[in-house]
Amino acid sequence: MTSIIDDSRPIFVQIAQRIEEDIIAGSLLEETQVPSTNQFASLYQINPATAAKGVNLLVDQGILYKKRGIGMFVAEGARQRLVENRKEQFYEQYVVAMIQEANKLGITAEQLADMIRRGDA
Amino acid sequence: MNAMTGIFKIHLKYKNYWFTLPWCILLLNFSINWTIGYFFEEEFYTGGLSSIYVYIFIMGTILLHQTFPFAIGLSIRRTDYYWGTAAISVIVTLLSSILLMPLSIIETKFTEGWGVSLHYFNLPYLSDGSILEQMWISFVLLLFFFYLGFVTASVHRRYGKIGLLLLSVAAFLASSLGIFLMSYYKWWGSLFTSMADLSAFQIASWTFPITLILAGISYLLLRRSTV
Amino acid sequence: MQSAVAVSNLTKTYGKVAAVSEVSFTMEPNKIYGLLGRNGAGKTTIMHMITAQLFPTSGELRVFGEAPYENANVLSQICFIKEGQKYPDLFRISDVLDVAGGCFKNWDNEYAYSLVEEFRLPLKRRMKKLSRGMLSSVGIIIGLASRAPLTLFDEPYLGLDAVARSLFYNRLIEDYAEHPRTIVLSTHLIDEVSQLLEHVMVIDKGRLILNEESEMLRGRALTVIGSAAAVESFAAGKEMIEREAFGSLMKSTVMGGIDEDEIRRARALGLETTAVSLQQLIVHLTNGNSERGAVRL
The missing domain is CATH 3.40.50.300 (P-loop containing nucleotide triphosphate hydrolases)
Known part of the structure; x- marks a missing residue:
């Protein structure tokens, strides 16, 4: 079956993340409609209630909002807020881990900065 | 939607087995007997008509086995299955007995034994009495044989092969004991004299309460049957 | 309702x-x-x-x-x-x-x-x-x-x-x-x-x-592989629903209190971690060698 969903976390979290990704990447623009929960359900072959839970998670965070009788829409400023959150997570997940590993290998902050510049080029 | 719709639909699929097939068998049997009668100089009596009674007995046994698990599987109530089947069996036996009647009249009144002195549908003793009495005889006998088969299948459904086996053993022992007692007390003679006084109509009528008892037993068995 | x-x-x-x-x-x-x-x-x-x-x-x-x-x-x-x-x-x-x-x-x-x-x-x-x-x-x-x-x-x-x-x-x-x-x-x-x-x-x-x-069951169990000592230390206080030892190595599936912090702790202990699918979880729960009652989560 579709392996887009992995076993390590609840599916609704993964659905919410997928929508976030699409908003950050710009494939879901602000003030546009997101697919319905039933569409998500058939797309990923998941239970519609689970898809709804993922969407509602984003509604609770103000990323999506509901237009009565029409469906779910991306809120204004949603992308900006998601990017901010992501930067925070980026620091925790990547930078902190990188510095830990660098310390283990005896890489100095200067050398690390060099490496980043080289990687970016 | 009526609760009976499902069970009637099942039985309608069996219309050939309820009707066409037994009458084809009867027709085939009749034509064989007619051919024999054609070459036979004298009056020819045959019990070929019994094929329809044998058929309805077999129908009673097979029908339950074929349709009950399917009906229960489609969420049909046991009660609805039972009454739906009862209704169909009464309709079919009634129609068959009505159809047999004119054949008996043609045989005796119009064709002198189908032109070959064949006694097939009209038999001495069995076909005594009025037209209505004759129809009643074939109706109750057909119904009796149907329920005899149906109750046998119900025992099998409810208690499995072992139940059916025990029932046959019990029936065998009971009849052996009955025959023994009849012989021991020399009752056979008086039985036959009293039987001889009874008409076919009276004897056939006696099967009717027995049929009702068999039908009641199969109802109780099916209510507790599983699939 | x-x-x-x-x-x-x-x-x-x-x-x-x-x-x-x-x-x-x-x-x-x-x-x-x-x-x-x-x-x-x-x-x-x-x-x-x-x-x-x-x-x-x-x-x-x-x-x-x-x-x-x-x-x-x-x-x-x-x-x-x-x-x-x-x-x-x-x-x-x-x-x-x-x-x-x-x-x-x-x-x-x-x-x-x-x-x-x-x-x-x-x-x-x-x-x-x-x-x-x-x-x-x-x-x-x-x-x-x-x-x-x-x-x-x-x-x-x-x-x-x-x-x-x-x-x-x-x-x-x-x-x-x-x-x-x-x-x-x-x-x-x-x-x-x-x-x-x-x-x-x-x-x-x-x-x-x-x-x-x-x-609720997704991500509730975790399979860890590593040195027996590290596995034992990680599994302490958790319910172990599977354990297999290969020499000094050990593979174990544990349940209870698994979250991202715990996964990070396992990795810090030098353990390899794998998510447990619902099927694997149920296989562990019903594999017959444990006479368990209702499962505690």
Whole structure:
């Protein structure tokens, strides 16, 4: 079956993340409609209630909002807020881990900065 | 939607087995007997008509086995299955007995034994009495044989092969004991004299309460049957 | 809200053998339930009792608030598709669908026939001439097209290939989304259906050992591999549902309190970590070498 969903976390979290990704990447623009929960359900072959839970998670965070009788829409400023959150997570997940590993290998902050510049080029 | 719709639909699929097939068998049997009668100089009596009674007995046994698990599987109530089947069996036996009647009249009144002195549908003793009495005889006998088969299948459904086996053993022992007692007390003679006084109509009528008892037993068995 | 199914202390014994013992649960309306467990665990027996095809030895049983036995009101709302369903020998697929159409009040004939096309079934072939997979497809079509408020599928896809199974999952999800109803899926092919299930019940040796929302089960167990000492230290205070030692290495599956911090802690201890699928979790819970009662999470 579709392996887009992995076993390590609840599916609704993964659905919410997928929508976030699409908003950050710009494939879901602000003030546009997101697919319905039933569409998500058939797309990923998941239970519609689970898809709804993922969407509602984003509604609770103000990323999506509901237009009565029409469906779910991306809120204004949603992308900006998601990017901010992501930067925070980026620091925790990547930078902190990188510095830990660098310390283990005896890489100095200067050398690390060099490496980043080289990687970016 | 009526609760009976499902069970009637099942039985309608069996219309050939309820009707066409037994009458084809009867027709085939009749034509064989007619051919024999054609070459036979004298009056020819045959019990070929019994094929329809044998058929309805077999129908009673097979029908339950074929349709009950399917009906229960489609969420049909046991009660609805039972009454739906009862209704169909009464309709079919009634129609068959009505159809047999004119054949008996043609045989005796119009064709002198189908032109070959064949006694097939009209038999001495069995076909005594009025037209209505004759129809009643074939109706109750057909119904009796149907329920005899149906109750046998119900025992099998409810208690499995072992139940059916025990029932046959019990029936065998009971009849052996009955025959023994009849012989021991020399009752056979008086039985036959009293039987001889009874008409076919009276004897056939006696099967009717027995049929009702068999039908009641199969109802109780099916209510507790599983699939 | 009125529950779809409510059983308490449901028991079925054959002589001295208990096929189902003291099972209690409720099923809420309009959810998809997974009734999981090994073959012979008692799943089929439970479903036979819910649908009044089999009689409980003891216990309480309510379907839509009423006892189902000979209850037209309840039975008319149930569709039970079972693996060993018998069909009359002379019936063709079209006959079976016709009769089924007369039994279920929400039956959608057009939908049934569109599914016949999709599953590529020979409408005029007799039931006894069908292959195992075709028989399964007929059952699936009846189960979907009946749109019964309580629909139970018992191992519905024996003999079906991956394409047909996938078709079943797709149609089930679509039709369920449009016509919500209570669906019970009984199977041992757990990985294939785990994403469809809203709630999971695991039956083992006639007992209910797990009754949980399936989302709650995801990520609740973790398999770690590494040095025995590190594994032991990580597993301390958790329930170990599997352990295997290879020399100084150890593989263990633990449950309880697993979150991202714990996964990070495991990695810091030098352990390799793998997520545990629902199927693996249930295999561990029902593999017979542990005499556990209800599972604690």
